[in-house]
Amino acid sequence: MNVIPPQRAGTIAESAGVADRSGWCPIDPVSFESRLQPGIHVIGDAAIAGAMPKSAFAANAQAKACAAAVAALLAGRAPAQPKLINTCYSLVAPDYGISIAGVYSPRNGLLADVEGAGGVSAADAPPETRALEATYAEDWFKTITDEVFT
Numbered sequence: 001m002n003v004i005p006p007q008r009a010g011t012i013a014e015s016a017g018v019a020d021r022s023g024w025c026p027i028d029p030v031s032f033e034s035r036l037q038p039g040i041h042v043i044g045d046a047a048i049a050g051a052m053p054k055s056a057f058a059a060n061a062q063a064k065a066c067a068a069a070v071a072a073l074l075a076g077r078a079p080a081q082p083k084l085i086n087t088c089y090s091l092v093a094p095d096y097g098i099s100i101a102g103v104y105s106p107r108n109g110l111l112a113d114v115e116g117a118g119g120v121s122a123a124d125a126p127p128e129t130r131a132l133e134a135t136y137a138e139d140w141f142k143t144i145t146d147e148v149f150t
């Protein structure tokens with residue numbers, strides 16, 4: 001059995017007034033600015049990011065787009081429309097990787113799927129492709145931990 005309790009943004013989000021009644025934080029999908037508290041930007045799991053899944057890959061991509069948006073706003077410019085990528089890898093065995101990928105851009109006030117982009121690993125891929133995906137997974141993990149912690 002895998003018990004998953006009800007989830008919501010951290011208490012700090014509620015205290016700051018950026019979480020709505022759902023427990024998550026509505027944001028502008030271009031700047032990641034809170035729709036409830038101007039001047040506060042919310043990224044990652046706490047944010048209501050439309051079709052974009054809650055993942056470390058997504059949080060990292062949102063952080064970069066948000067930083068660029070904040071820099072633009074501070075310089076008095078309009079932030080650029082971001083295109084954000086998410087890929088989630090699963091290592092089924094040490095040399096057997098599979099993945100799901102998506103590309104997202106702002107539409108109708110949320111981050112929406114870019115049609116025709118992304119997808120899942122082909123079900124009939126040969127072992128060499130699975131082995132290659134396993135290396136992509138390892139490389140992604142190394143890249144994100146380097147970016148976050150060094």
Ligand SMILES: Cc1cc2nc3c(=O)[nH]c(=O)nc-3n(C[C@H](O)[C@H](O)[C@H](O)COP(=O)(O)OP(=O)(O)OC[C@H]3O[C@@H](n4cnc5c(N)ncnc54)[C@H](O)[C@@H]3O)c2cc1C
Nearest residue numbers: 010011012043044045046054055056057058059087088089
């Ligand atoms: C079992 C599991 C497996 C996963 N596997 C993957 C995967 O393979 N690939 C992938 O991309 N994603 C994966 N994820 C999802 C990924 O971990 C999250 O989406 C990601 O960590 C979200 O990052 P975040 O910075 O938004 O939030 P968090 O990582 O939750 O960071 C929030 C931080 O804020 C801190 N904090 C809270 N309140 C305060 C406060 N008042 N003051 C200071 N600090 C505070 C918390 O301690 C925490 O460190 C997995 C998640 C789980 C649970």
